[in-house]
Amino acid sequence: MITLKDISEYCGVSNSTVSKALNGQKDISKETAQKVREAARKLGYLPNSAARSLKTNKTLNLGVLFVDKTSSGLRHEYFSGMLESIKSTAEAKGYDITFISRNLGERKMSFYEHAKYRGCDGVVIASVDFTNPDVIELVNSEIPTITIDYVYNKCTSVLSDNLDGMKQIAEYVYSQGHRRIAIIHGENTSVTQKRLASFRNTCKKIGLELDEALFKEARYHDPKLSALATKELLDLDKKPTCILYPDDFSFIGGKNVIEERGLKIPDDISVVGYDGVLLSQILRPQLTTYKQDSEEIGKIAAQKLIEQIEEPTLYIPEIITVTGKLLRGGTVEKI
Amino acid sequence: MITLKDISEYCGVSNSTVSKALNGQKDISKETAQKVREAARKLGYLPNSAARSLKTNKTLNLGVLFVDKTSSGLRHEYFSGMLESIKSTAEAKGYDITFISRNLGERKMSFYEHAKYRGCDGVVIASVDFTNPDVIELVNSEIPTITIDYVYNKCTSVLSDNLDGMKQIAEYVYSQGHRRIAIIHGENTSVTQKRLASFRNTCKKIGLELDEALFKEARYHDPKLSALATKELLDLDKKPTCILYPDDFSFIGGKNVIEERGLKIPDDISVVGYDGVLLSQILRPQLTTYKQDSEEIGKIAAQKLIEQIEEPTLYIPEIITVTGKLLRGGTVEKI
DNA sequence: TAAACTTCCGAAATCGTTTTCGAACATAAA
């Protein structure tokens, strides 16, 4: 392994000179710096990140916390897309990505301990149970953190605009003449709460009275539960003319039930998804849905986290909302 | 930050004693070891991984190389499932996962340099362009590597059994009476080559003569291209009775075309996918497909890599094939 | 010419571990 020492011997200068030259300190003459850099290249020098971070207390390493209760986890395009985006943004700024988990071998660690042990400069928290004490410990620690789709008091959060999403969906569906709009919503999380609140609010604003019978719960990303909910809705005396699904993938479950009953989308019943995953736009008719900009969310999260790491004194927690876009597919019929 | 020194002062023993006690060396008396461990717990000691790996040259860190040309990358369930599995297997053995990329900040690095810089104890290589010189450099380096779905001479590889997959599909479809079987295959990769070879081979074995007009290429994970290929196939004078798709997701593209033409699956035409992603089993009728065991693949890859890292002297490169399972959905009609 | 700056470089301390080797002591064997 080539170390600083090898270079210094090769160049006939000291250790410190080499280090400084390579790091672009300005108390090194141009000629020396040039000579050192060339030698480094020639010898194939690579800095040792362990040694470096031991001394500097920085690792250029970002943790990501990506666990979820339903364990659909990375299988969900919203998260895998976000991860890709976090990754490439971080890399462009010189940071690597490490997954934070709770158990490292036999040893059980809290998330905080793990992040600390790995020396993460910061952590992106997404798709977890935010009420978990371990998560809270991490957020309250000295390690810079940023959360996605959840707000804590003291750390920056990036939110997909669920208020806007549901508002746009509700308004659009209403504008197409629908008055009996059913909503199948996910389990009780802050995201679900926002979507529901926004739905109720928007309905109220446009003067649509709500029928509690049209509210059904079905866990996210679970087509079977959505199928069940769809059945219940279709069994109602006063059937909905439109069903909003918790996410695009879950919609497939509903779709099956609808088609089983010989109903046609959108002629007999209209449907709307949420997320705007690839699949939704491949289906025929294309699914009307709200596309969450998971890439933008990931990008901003990484950027803000890195800012916070590199300029801690300028840091002010903020809440950043990333709006998505209503994709008007062909699953909502004008009536 | 609590260091060894703090513990040693607290306990009134030396640095080395603390280190040895914490690492379970046996030249420390039970009483001392006990005392030290308690103090460590009480003070909230966490080892500094940078310092540790500086000294030991081990990081307990695994790199994963996950880039692909089509950049569907982690969005593909095959890979996201694999990653999850690699991650949890590695974690159980005390290893973390870091993504390896090529650019760290302004500095362009080769994959090898990156892995070396981060001190990865080993690297899992998947879903990349395996002919890339940078990948080859990494494989040929001193860093333990393991490849997925590609074989190099000197490193262990874990392969999804594409030969078996295509064989099972072909045999099954044949057994259902199909004689004009079209195959839409992915771009020219080693995976595609294997599937094609297996298809041709199986057909030959069962005495089915091949019609080159029934071979179409459409990039993986690209429903539009599959739709195109499907059109061409349906425009043939002698139409296929069954179409094999490169993957489940691409099938959706074909499905649209088929339904546009007023054909019904499986009554008018049979179809088969590949992968066995969640979606495929949600569709109605359920897609007949070959489920690749991406979790098993990830698990074995992580296990073997760790073995290689921890017992380098016992290491012998091997080729491990993970078979999947034919899922008999409802998209292949008996004729 | 002396004083005051600059510019460029190096010695050495330091980060927090692990590990080697020998010391000290106790115990067992001769």
Place this chain on the structure above:
DNA sequence: TTTATGTTCGAAAACGATTTCGGAAGTTTA
């Protein structure tokens, strides 16, 4: 009693970088 053996611990040297501080030139100013 002497010798050999075992047990338990600590001093000190690494690992490979960064950084502080001061010294030696060379250059400018008074």
